[in-house]
Every structure is written in structure tokens, then in C-alpha cells.
Amino acid sequence: MQEANSDKTEKQRTNEISYYVALDLGSESMSAYFEEKDYSKFDMVDLQAHAKTLLGQDPEYLMEEVENLQKKSPRLRTRIFIRDRKQPSSLSLNHAKLDFIHKNGTKLPGYDESLFGLFAAPNTWVLGGMMPNPKIPFQYGAQEIIPEVEPQGGGIKVKHNPEVLIQHLTAQIVRNLVLLSPELQNVDPSSIELLLTVPNVYSLPHVESLCSFLQTNSGVKTVRAVSESDAAVYFVLDLPRNTDLTEVSEFKGRIRNRKDKDYLRIVSIDIGRGTTDLSAIEVKPPLNSQSPQNLVRLAVVGKSDGGNRLSYILAEYFNKQFIHFRPRIESTLGKSVRFSFLEKEPTIPTPWSEAIVALETLIERIKRSITEKHYVGLQSDQTITNRILSKICQLTDPNWQDNNADKFQALLDELTDQGFLSLPDYLPRGLRRWWWQIFYKSNRLKQIQCDLSIAIEKYVQENVSELLSQLVQMYAARDARYTSKVRSAGKDLFDHRCTFVVILGQAAQLAPIRSAIRSKLSEFDFPWETNMLCLDGPIAKEACCKGAVSYARSKAKLTNDDELMGTFGMLSRVTPFGSEQSFKMFNMSEINSARSSSQVSFPAKSEALLFYSSRLYTNGESPGLFDGYTAIIKTFEGSEFTFRYDRPNRKIYVNDILVDKLATYGDIQESIYYKVWPEVLKPMQ
Numbered sequence: 001m002q003e004a005n006s007d008k009t010e011k012q013r014t015n016e017i018s019y020y021v022a023l024d025l026g027s028e029s030m031s032a033y034f035e036e037k038d039y040s041k042f043d044m045v046d047l048q049a050h051a052k053t054l055l056g057q058d059p060e061y062l063m064e065e066v067e068n069l070q071k072k073s074p075r076l077r078t079r080i081f082i083r084d085r086k087q088p089s090s091l092s093l094n095h096a097k098l099d100f101i102h103k104n105g106t107k108l109p110g111y112d113e114s115l116f117g118l119f120a121a122p123n124t125w126v127l128g129g130m131m132p133n134p135k136i137p138f139q140y141g142a143q144e145i146i147p148e149v150e151p152q153g154g155g156i157k158v159k160h161n162p163e164v165l166i167q168h169l170t171a172q173i174v175r176n177l178v179l180l181s182p183e184l185q186n187v188d189p190s191s192i193e194l195l196l197t198v199p200n201v202y203s204l205p206h207v208e209s210l211c212s213f214l215q216t217n218s219g220v221k222t223v224r225a226v227s228e229s230d231a232a233v234y235f236v237l238d239l240p241r242n243t244d245l246t247e248v249s250e251f252k253g254r255i256r257n258r259k260d261k262d263y264l265r266i267v268s269i270d271i272g273r274g275t276t277d278l279s280a281i282e283v284k285p286p287l288n289s290q291s292p293q294n295l296v297r298l299a300v301v302g303k304s305d306g307g308n309r310l311s312y313i314l315a316e317y318f319n320k321q322f323i324h325f326r327p328r329i330e331s332t333l334g335k336s337v338r339f340s341f342l343e344k345e346p347t348i349p350t351p352w353s354e355a356i357v358a359l360e361t362l363i364e365r366i367k368r369s370i371t372e373k374h375y376v377g378l379q380s381d382q383t384i385t386n387r388i389l390s391k392i393c394q395l396t397d398p399n400w401q402d403n404n405a406d407k408f409q410a411l412l413d414e415l416t417d418q419g420f421l422s423l424p425d426y427l428p429r430g431l432r433r434w435w436w437q438i439f440y441k442s443n444r445l446k447q448i449q450c451d452l453s454i455a456i457e458k459y460v461q462e463n464v465s466e467l468l469s470q471l472v473q474m475y476a477a478r479d480a481r482y483t484s485k486v487r488s489a490g491k492d493l494f495d496h497r498c499t500f501v502v503i504l505g506q507a508a509q510l511a512p513i514r515s516a517i518r519s520k521l522s523e524f525d526f527p528w529e530t531n532m533l534c535l536d537g538p539i540a541k542e543a544c545c546k547g548a549v550s551y552a553r554s555k556a557k558l559t560n561d562d563e564l565m566g567t568f569g570m571l572s573r574v575t576p577f578g579s580e581q582s583f584k585m586f587n588m589s590e591i592n593s594a595r596s597s598s599q600v601s602f603p604a605k606s607e608a609l610l611f612y613s614s615r616l617y618t619n620g621e622s623p624g625l626f627d628g629y630t631a632i633i634k635t636f637e638g639s640e641f642t643f644r645y646d647r648p649n650r651k652i653y654v655n656d657i658l659v660d661k662l663a664t665y666g667d668i669q670e671s672i673y674y675k676v677w678p679e680v681l682k683p684m685q
Contacts, residue, residue, distance in 0.1 A: 015190045017221060020552050021045070022195040022545035023178060024228065025170065027274030027306065029062055029075040032178050033545035035553070044542060045184065047076035047177045050101050051119045054111045059119040064538050075541060076177065080131045080169065081117035082160075084150040089158040091115070096171040096217045101180045110176075115149070115160070116169055118177075131165070163206075167213040170196075174218040189219040195548035197228045200277040200302025200614065205660070208650055226548040227300070229279035232268035234554070235547030236502050236533065237283065251500070251533040260497035265298070267471070267499065269517060270544075271507035273307040276463050278471050280493060293556040298493070299474035300565050301467050302614045305628040307367075307506035310459055314363045315341050317452040318421060324444050325420050329389075332411045335396045351398075355391035358384050359421075366423060367506075372515035374429055374453065380422035386412060388421060419445060427453040456512065462628075464507075464516040470615045474565060477588075477616055487523070494524040501532045504540035562647050563592050566614040569623070570641050571632075574606040583622045586643045597644040605639040610654055634659055 021034045032045035051059040064073040087095055098110035111118075129147020146165065148157035179189050194214065198207055207225045215223045226234075240252045258264065264283040270276070280298040287294075319341040330337050339352060341359055362384045369377035389412055393400045401408045416422075428436045433450055440446035476482035476489035493499065501521070507513045518528050526532075535543050569585040584600035591598050602608065613623050613630040623630045636654055644653040652659045 015188070015221060017193045018191040019184070019187055020193050020195065020549045021178060021184070021220075022197060022226075022231075022548035023170075023174065024197040024231075024541060024544045024548075025166075026075075026078060026541060027272055027308070029073070029077055029541065030173065031075040031541040031545055032181075033542060033549060034183060035549050041183075043183055044074040044545075045178055045181045046074045047173075047181065048072060048074065048119075049182050050105070050107075050177065050180070053105065053107050054100055055119045055121065057121055060122040073538065075538070076118070076173075079120070081120070082115055082129050082131060082147050082149050082165075083117050085152055085154065086113060086149075087115045087152055089151040089155075091160060091164055091168055093217060096168040096213075097175065098172055100172070100176040103180065103185055105185075114172060116172065118173075131169075163209065167210060167217075170210065171214055171217045174214060174220070179219065190221050192220040193552060194218065194220045194223045195545075195552055196223060196225045197231050197544045197548050198225050199228050199272070199275040200279070200300055201275050201304050205650060224552065226551055227277065227279060228272070228544050229268040229270045229277035229300070230281065230297070230558075231544040231547035231551065232270055232502050232504055232535075233266040233279060233281045233547065234551040234556075235543040236266060236500070237554075238546070238550040245539060247533065248535075248539075251502075254530060255500055258498055258500075260495070263495070263498040265493065265495070265499040267494070267501045269468075269501065269503045269507050270505045271306055271463055271513065272505040274304075275306050276303045276467060277301070278467055280471055280475060293554060295556050295558045297558060297560055297563070297565075298478065299471045300614075301470045301474065303463070303467060303628040305463060309463075310367060310456070310506065310510070311360065311363050313452070313455045313459060314366060315359060316455075317423075317448060318359060318363075320448045320451075321420060321445070324448070325415055325418070328415070329392065329411065332407060333393060333396050333400065337392060337396060339392050339395055349395060351391040351394040355388045358387045358391070362388075362421065368509055370427075370456075370511055372511040374427040374456070374512060376423045376425055376427065378423075380416065380419075382416065385416060385421045389415065423452075424449055427456065429453055429457065460512050460516045464513055465520050468517070468520045473616050473618075490524045494521055494526040496525065496527045496531060499526070499531065501526070502535065502543075503532065504535040504543060508534040508536040508540060562650060564588065564645060564652075566612060567616055567623070568610070568612050568643055568652075570600055570602075570636075571609040571611055571623070572602050572604075572606055573608060574604055584641075585617060591643060591645050596647060597642060599640065599642045601640040603639070605637070607635050607637055608641065610634045610636060610641075610659065 018037045019034055020037070021032060023032045024030060030047060032047055033043070034045055035042040048059075048061055051061065060077075062073045062075055062077040063070045064075070065071075095113075095115065098114050099108050100111040100114070102108055129149065131147070146159045146162060148159055150157050174194065178184065179187075179192070184192075196211060196214065198210075202210075211223045211225050214220070236248070236252060236255065238252070240249050244252070255264070255266075265280060266283070267278070267280045269278050278299075278301040280300070282296045282298050284294040284296060286292060322339070322341060326337060339355070341356060362381055365381065366376065366378050371377065390401050390408070393408065397403075428450060433453055436446055436450055472490040472493060473486055475493045476486050479489070482489035482492075494501075501517075503514070503517060507517065514534065518532075521528065521532075565588075567585055567588065568591070569583060572582045572584075584602065586598040586600060588598075590596075610633045611623060611630055612633060615629045617623065634654070636657070638655065642655055644656070645651075646653065
């Protein structure tokens with residue numbers, strides 16, 4: 001056996017790469033893409049191909065719209081269930097290597113032994129807790145929201161380590177849904193290079209641990225990680241293809257025909273469902289004909305926030321509406337109604353969960369209908385309103401609607417006329433909103449509409465203006481010319497002669513966000529119409545995967561991929577938070593230099609918190625906790641602290657103590673609910 005393993009290892013070492021495969025672990029869905037080295041084959045990987053075989057019946061497929069028709073998507077919905085009594089409390093490596101599918105396409109017993117349920121039948125819910133999405137369990141603070149699971153053989157329920165969960169889940173998906181997909185099942189895994197796209201909120205050690213685990217347990221030749229926002233940059237740097245959308249092909253052409261051929265910068269803005277990631281990359285010419293294309297990451301910003309935050313804002317708005325209309329509903333039903341769109345409980349009845357899923361559908365439609373000036377193209381949806389109200393009625397009596405059809409229709413018509421589960425045709429802003437608050441002081445519905453308008457504007461400000469400002473500040477901090485001239489740095493970074501911007505994810509779908517990006521870039525005289533590309537829908541997912549493959553094939557070198565960006569520092573527990581002596585930043589320039597270390601000190605010995613933030617701070621600013629940027633990593637004792645970065649091994653030390661469990665860019669403990677609604681609500685069977 002040992003000899004066979006040795007032969008396999010040698011084969012993997014000597015085989016040349018003949019296929020490139022990229023896997024994107026998205027918050028809403030996963031996607032995978034492959035290319036054969038000679039370009040004879042390339043396509044998206046059908047991650048749902050074996051769903052019916054594994055489930056034993058038709059599953060609830062993830063669908064997507066193509067030319068106004070609904071078709072099965074090659075992507076995989078990221079609603080992953082954790083199942084009771086499938087594995088012991090400590091997961092072994094054998095679990096990561098479970099095989100689900102035989103090469104002939106038949107089911108193997110591994111899926112029934114797996115802790116994870118990847119597919120569910122339509123309108124049904126699998127027993128056990130649901131992981132919010134594959135990204136969040138890996139983040140600091142996520143232990144609280146990992147579902148408890150009963151171990152094999154019964155006993156006290158346990159919560160598995162978030163890092164272990166993401167490692168095992170990813171390995172199982174690679175081994176079964178990717179490598180045994182119809183597209184790759186006849187390809188030798190030892191000839192595959194796997195590119196894993198990750199959000200900017202993953203720290204370097206997190207990425208290293210995930211890649212190392214997959215390298216050992218997936219069977220492929222090599223595993224590399226690429227930032228999602230970086231991958232979007234590489235997508236538009238690739239050569240034009242006959243499969244490109246017209247707007248993509250034209251954008252690539254404008255890049256190649258830019259005015260300043262000596263410089264090229266690409267800025268990507270990816271506001272996804274769970275995270276927001278921005279990258280600014282400069283392409284430098286090779287030193288000679290034998291050297292690779294050099295890329296420099298000028299700035300990178302990540303935040304644990306995204307489209308789910310906006311979903312929650314709208315859900316909160318509709319929940320206030322429901323509370324307003326609850327007395328009228330209860331009067332008709334003759335019973336009290338225990339229901340909420342936001343209430344968090346261990347279990348809820350199935351009609352409750354079905355109402356939430358219906359509301360999520362309505363919210364996604366509304367988000368896409370809001371115009372740049374906050375006009376709403378879709379105020380309501382009669383079919384969804386009917387569905388939600390009927391589920392609420394079923395909570396009091398499963399047969400109430402059938403026995404009281406006329407009463408139900410009359411209630412539905414009355415509530416619809418009064419604006420139940422709808423938005424106004426215009427969300428008031430500025431002076432008009434002020435007048436609304438004055439003249440509609442006693443009108444509760446108008447008040448919550450004003451609250452919604454304020455919340456959406458705040459969301460756009462935090463996810464566009466602030467992040468773009470941070471990107472510019474990070475770029476300025478790298479160059480002594482811009483020490484006190486941030487606007488000049490912005491005009492340089494967004495130079496119309498050589499800079500291009502690609503926008504994808506929620507940012508490309510939501511008109512108010514696009515408008516805010518356009519407004520911010522206008523401060524730097526950036527030409528929106530010619531130097532910007534928006535990627536919406538499935539193409540945005542494909543772009544990350546294709547961009548990762550493009551980067552691998554180009555053999556380009558990201559010269560500073562091991563640079564620590566953002567801010568590391570210490571927070572004292574005894575000095576009043578926010579005072580000058582409570583917050584000490586390490587000098588990031590010293591850390592990233594040959595010196596690789598920096599020191600800070602406090603006037604008194606105490607406990608101090610090592611923190612990381614993806615943003616930079618000016619004089620007088622302090623980091624915020626639970627702000628989506630800042631992560632608390634570890635507690636140390638003392639008054640003097642030395643931070644050291646071991647660049648070759650990508651490890652950090654404080655006072656010579658290895659920090660072996662790094663947090664991500666954003667601590668999510670208090671804001672987690674924004675990212676997982678409605679998945680955290682588990683229905684009662």
C-alpha cells in the first residue's frame with residue numbers, strides 16, 4: 001500500500017498540467033470552469049449533474065435565465081445542510097475523501113455517510129442545521145452560528161470547527177462534483193491545476209491552510225488560490241474570445257487601444273452576496289523576453305458585508321409592515337398570529353419558512369427594479385403577496401384559507417390596496433424625505449418608508465463611497481508623493497488614459513450602487529462610458545473562474561502577493577476606548593520592508609488585543625468593532641509589543657509568540673444575521 005502511494009505521488013509530481021480548473025465558493029452559489037491546455041475543450045462544470053443520482057429524485061435545481069427561458073444552471077446552490085448521526089464528533093481525513101459517484105455515474109455510499117447534504121427535493125427541507133454559506137463558517141466569530149449536530153451513535157450534540165468544515169466540504173465537492181462531472185470524469189486528476197477563488201476577507205494563513213488541505217486530499221496535481229476581485233481583473237486582461245459577450249469583447253478592445261500604452265491599471269469592484277472586495281492591479285512589462293509579466297497589487301480592500309445586508313434591510317422594512325398590519329390580519333382570522341420575517345428561533349413551522357423564502361424572491365425582484373434615483377419599478381407582486389399571506393394564515397389553521405376563501409380574498413384585496421408587502425413608487429430622499437417626515441408624522445407606513453430610504457442610502461455609502469475612498473488611501477500610502485494629497489492619488493489611480501474599472505456582483509445589479517460608483521469616480525474625472533464594464537448575472541460568476549484560469553495560464557507573477565495590506569495594531573483593555581493611548585498601529589511599511597517588524601508600547605501593563613483591519617487610519621481615527629472591517633485576533637499581556645512577519649512562511653508573531661489562528665478582515669459576530677438571512681431560520685419537521 002505504501003509503495004502504491006509512493007508511485008501515485010511520483011506520478012503526480014512528474015505529470016504535466018493538461019487541464020486548468022477554477023472553483024468559486026460563492027455566497028449564493030458555487031461555480032467551476034475548466035480549460036484544456038490546448039484550448040480544445042473549455043466550459044463551465046455542471047456541478048448539479050449528479051444531483052438526481054445522489055438524492056434519488058429530482059432535486060430543487062438552481063435555475064438561471066437564458067434568453068428569457070429558465071434552464072438548469074451549471075452552478076450549485078450554497079444551501080448546505082449538516083446532518084445528524086453521520087460522523088463522529090471529530091472528523092477524520094477519511095470523511096474529506098468520501099466518494100459519492102463512480103466513474104460510470106452510479107451512486108456510491110459516501111454521500112449517505114457525509115456530514116453534508118448538498119441537495120434537497122423541491123419544497124422540502126432536510127433534517128439538520130443549514131450552514132449559511134461556505135465562506136462564512138471559515139470566518140472569525142462564526143462558531144456561534146454553526147449548527148449543532150448529533151454525532152454518530154448519538155450523544156451530546158457538537159459544533160464542528162469552522163475551518164475543518166470548509167476544508168472537508170470543499171474537498172468533497174472537488175472530488176465528486178468537479179472531478180467526476182461529465183466534463184472532467186475522464187481526465188486524470190493528477191494532470192489538473194486547481195485554482196480556488198477566495199474573498200479578500202480571508203487572511204493569508206487561512207488561504208494557505210485551505211490550499212494545503214486540498215493539495216493533500218483532493219487528488220489534483222496543484223492547488224493555488226486567487227482573490228475573487230483579482231480574478232475579475234485577469235478576466236478582462238485575457239485575449240478576446242469568440243465566446244465573449246459583445247460588451248466584454250469591446251471592453252477588452254478598449255483596454256488594448258488605450259491612450260497611454262506604457263501603463264495599465266485595472267480596478268475591480270465586486271459586491272457579492274456575503275462580502276465586498278475591491279482590487280487595484282497594475283500591469284508592468286516584463287524585464288526581458290525570458291521574464292514573466294509582472295503584476296503589482298496597488299491596493300486591496302475587503303469587508304464582511306454584501307448583498308445579503310441589503311436583503312436584510314428590505315426584510316426589516318417588510319417586517320415593520322407586517323407588524324403594522326398584524327391587528328387587521330388577526331381580526332379576520334379570529335386568532336393571534338405568531339410570525340415574524342426576522343425572528344430567530346431553533347425551529348419554525350414549515351409555512352413560516354416558506355413565507356420567508358417567498359419574501360426573499362420578492363426582495364431579489366425589487367432590488368433589481370430600483371432605479372438610480374430611487375424610483376421603484378416593482379412596487380408589489382400579487383402572486384407572492386398571495387403566497388405569503390396564505391402561509392401566515394396556515395400558521396393559525398392549515399385549512400383556514402380553504403374554509404374561508406371569500407374572507408381570505410377580501411383580506412388580501414384590502415391589504416394589497418393599503419400597501420402590504422409593497423414599496424412606494426419613490427423612496428423619498430433629501431429635502432423631500434424631510435417634508436415626508438413633517439407632513440406624515442402620524443402615518444406609520446410613511447415613516448417606515450423614510451427609514452428604508454435612509455437605510456439604503458447608508459448601505460450604498462458604506463459599500464461604495466467609503467470603500468473606494470479606502471482603496472485610494474491605500475494606494476496613496478504606498479507612494480510618498482501622495483502623503484497629504486489623496487485627491488491627487490485618486491486622479492492618478494483612475495487616470496482615464498490607462499485605468500479601467502470592472503464592476504460585478506450586486507454592484508452591477510443595483511442601480512443606486514452603480515450610480516454611487518459613477519458619482520465617486522467622477523471626482524477623479526474618470527470616463528464612465530468608455531472605461532467601465534458591468535457584469536451582471538451568471539457572467540459575473542463565470543468571470544471569476546475564467547479570470548483565475550487566465551491568470552494561471554498567463555504565467556504572470558503577482559510580485560507582492562505576500563504583502564500584508566491594511567492595518568495591524570493593538571487595543572489596550574485599560575485605557576478608555578477611543579482615547580489616544582488605547583489604539584496603537586504597527587508601522588505597516590516597516591513590516592513589509594526587509595526589517596519585517598514593528599513595535600508599539602502603552603503607558604501601563606495590561607491585556608491588549610491584537611486586531612486586523614482591511615482599512616487604513618488617519619491621525620485621530622480609531623478602529624471600530626463589528627464594523628465589517630475589523631477583526632479581533634488574540635489577547636496578549638504586557639505594555640510593549642513587537643509584531644514580526646515571517647514572509648517566506650507567511651506567519652506572524654507577536655512578542656515571538658506565533659499567531660496561528662488568524663481572524664479574517666471582518667469580525668462578524670454581531671452582524672452575522674445580515675449575511676445569512678433567511679438561511680438561519682430552520683423549519684420544524
